[in-house]
Amino acid sequence: MPVSDAQEQACRRAAGSASATQIDVYREEGESGKSLHRTQLRRLLDRLPQYQTLHVWRIDRLTRGDLLDWGLLLQECEAAKWRLVAVGENLALDAPEGEFRADLSAILSRRERTVLVQRITAAQDHRVTDLGLPMGREPFGWH
Secondary structure: OOHHHHHHHHHHHHHHHOOOOOOOOOOOOOOOOOOOOOHHHHHHHHOHHHOOEEEEOOHHHOOOOOHHHHHHHHHHHHHOOOEEEEHHHOEEOOOHHHHHHHHHHHHHHHHHHHHHHHHHHHHHHHHHHOOOOOOOOOOOOOO
16 A cells, blocks of 8 residues: 555544544645645645545654744634644644644654755765766767
């Protein structure tokens, strides 16, 4: 089972345990968590008033962008009187401890994304500069 399917099932179980009467799934396909301007996230945020609780696998599934994005997302949740639960991190944002842990998770997610980009860029530079290899697939006849 793909990881994303396992995460979805865990969120569905958590929502079912919380007696959710409506469960909708919003899954991004190929859009970066760096931005809040993602198709499914915007669709979800447009429908906020009809929900009571959002179950996500981890906070970084919502945003890996800057802390301003995280703050804007929290403001929208609070305005809609929405409860946010991160199933994989076992935290809910309905208490100060949960808010603190979620804020920390958002900071660490952003850092993780930044470090990953640095590692990939360094590997690409090494491939081209030190090994003399092309980027991407080798051109036909390359050797």
